[in-house]
Amino acid sequence: MEHVYDTVIEEKDYGRVLLNVKEIMDKKGINRNMLARLAGIRFEVANRLYTGNVYRLDLDVLARVLHVLQCSVEDIIQYEPANK
Template sequence: MTLFDKGGAKLNPNGCIKIHLGELLKKSGLSKNKFCQKAEIQRSQLNGYMNNTITRLDTEVLVRICRTLNCSIADLLEYIPPDIQ
């Protein structure tokens, strides 16, 4: 059985990674469609990253997201220790 916290991140005894793509995309003012076009990602990929349901991070996709949003990887990803979950 897989458990999720309120933000959609998987509960894990080692902690989890929270993806802040939704907030960054909102701040950018780009539509989801325009963002997907510029970042060269599929809408299903975008939804997985925004809903924090992606299970394997693709470094090439992360690079394109950061380039498109002009942000750092630290802006995009946050490590949540297990005691805070």
């Protein structure tokens, strides 16, 4: 028996989450190597945070970065609502 599935993929715009790590690091004179060393994270992770090329964020890593940069979650993460 043949099944026909009528599938429609609906793409929704939920907005986006932006990271301001680069701006804070630049203000404080902290480069990616320093962040990696001080936070105990790999350079690749520090680089992704710096460039904003992050798809998942480990809360332990976030806590380490916040500690090193001496800032709060609100300073690092910004939510930009979808355009309606």
